[in-house]
Amino acid sequence: MIELNNVWKSYGDTQVLEGLNNTVSEGEFVTMVGSSGCGKSTFLKMLLGTEKPTRGQLLLDGKTIPDEPGPDRGIVFQQYSVFPHMSVLDNVIAACAMSRPGITGLLFGAAKRDARKKALELLERVGLQHTLDKYPHMLSGGMKQRLAIAQALINRPRILLLDEPFGALDPGIRADVHKLVLQLWRENALTVFMVTHDLQEGFYLGTRLWVFDKVRQDPHAPGRYGASITYDLPVGKTDGDLYRKIESDIAEEAIRLDAVDMFPTEISDLKKPGTKSKKQELINE
Numbered sequence: 276m277i278e279l280n281n282v283w284k285s286y287g288d289t290q291v292l293e294g295l296n297n298t299v300s301e302g303e304f305v306t307m308v309g310s311s312g313c314g315k316s317t318f319l320k321m322l323l324g325t326e327k328p329t330r331g332q333l334l335l336d337g338k339t340i341p342d343e344p345g346p347d348r349g350i351v352f353q354q355y356s357v358f359p360h361m362s363v364l365d366n367v368i369a370a371c372a373m374s375r376p377g378i379t380g381l382l383f384g385a386a387k388r389d390a391r392k393k394a395l396e397l398l399e400r401v402g403l404q405h406t407l408d409k410y411p412h413m414l415s416g417g418m419k420q421r422l423a424i425a426q427a428l429i430n431r432p433r434i435l436l437l438d439e440p441f442g443a444l445d446p447g448i449r450a451d452v453h454k455l456v457l458q459l460w461r462e463n464a465l466t467v468f469m470v471t472h473d474l475q476e477g478f479y480l481g482t483r484l485w486v487f488d489k490v491r492q493d494p495h496a497p498g499r500y501g502a503s504i505t506y507d508l509p510v511g512k513t514d515g516d517l518y519r520k521i522e523s524d525i526a527e528e529a530i531r532l533d534a535v536d537m538f539p540t541e542i543s544d545l546k547k548p549g550t551k552s553k554k555q556e557l558i559n560e
């Protein structure tokens with residue numbers, strides 16, 4: 276489905292990503308970790324179509340990903356990306372309208388009724404059916420992210436891109452949204468790419484975990500080399516030693532970048548990989 280053929284990305288003199296080669300099949304849930312600034316969001320933007328590789332090919336079903344976002348790809352960001360001046364229901368209807376051709380994006384007649392019906396169904400699915408007339412500032416963080424998820428899914432994308440969507444949520448709320456995302460992933464046969472700073476979350480949600488890191492370093496010119504995918508792990512088959520090594524590699528890189536506070540989690544707090552029982556429980560519900 277998605278193919279990365281020697282993908283490189285730079286901004287001016289800064290090499291962000293280099294030599295990415297991989298394939299992802301329909302229905303996979305790829306989680307991506309790596310130190311701050313190593314290019315994870317840039318990679319998501321290339322999948323979305325708002326950035327292009329500098330070199331190499333990024334293909335969807337054998338064709339270059341178009342230069343602009345399309346209804347086949349939905350995205351949710353960490354910062355709530357909902358329209359503050361619109362009600363919950365109108366936020367989702369607007370996301371539907373924006374995918375339509377034409378400069379106005381306005382919906383009329385049957386198209387408007389259809390969008391409203393789809394939005395109502397989806398809002399019920401994400402548990403926001405009681406907040407249709409509320410405005411985003413009246414919602415909690417978890418509710419806003421549920422709204423952003425509904426917006427991302429209204430056009431029935433095949434690919435869902437999640438850029439640290441749960442980073443700002445409290446643990447309890449985060450667990451609820453995890454459950455929802457796993458259910459939506461399964462129900463809609465989505466292919467998911469999710470950036471996270473939380474290795475534990477990456478192992479918990481993904482079927483596959485990518486670690487982005489720099490293989491080459493030039494201490495005098497930090498932008499000289501880009502990051503590549505240094506680990507591509509089938510989740511559940513990773514032993515504890517490898518897990519701890521990845522965690523310490525990322526933490527070392529974060530220290531190097533003076534950003535150690537990005538990884539506050541203690542090793543002892545982390546759930547060991549290879550135990551997917553909780554996720555399996557959710558999926559089987």
Ligand SMILES: Nc1ncnc2c1ncn2[C@@H]1O[C@H](COP(=O)(O)OP(=O)(O)OP(=O)(O)O)[C@@H](O)[C@H]1O
Pocket residue numbers: 286289291309310311312313314315316317318
């Ligand atoms: N539009 C842009 N123009 C120039 N440089 C950019 C642009 N977008 C990103 N960068 C640079 O590319 C590098 C990678 O940024 P990116 O946001 O992809 O990293 P990240 O791994 O997602 O970081 P974080 O985990 O902190 O969100 C950074 O050095 C950033 O400053």
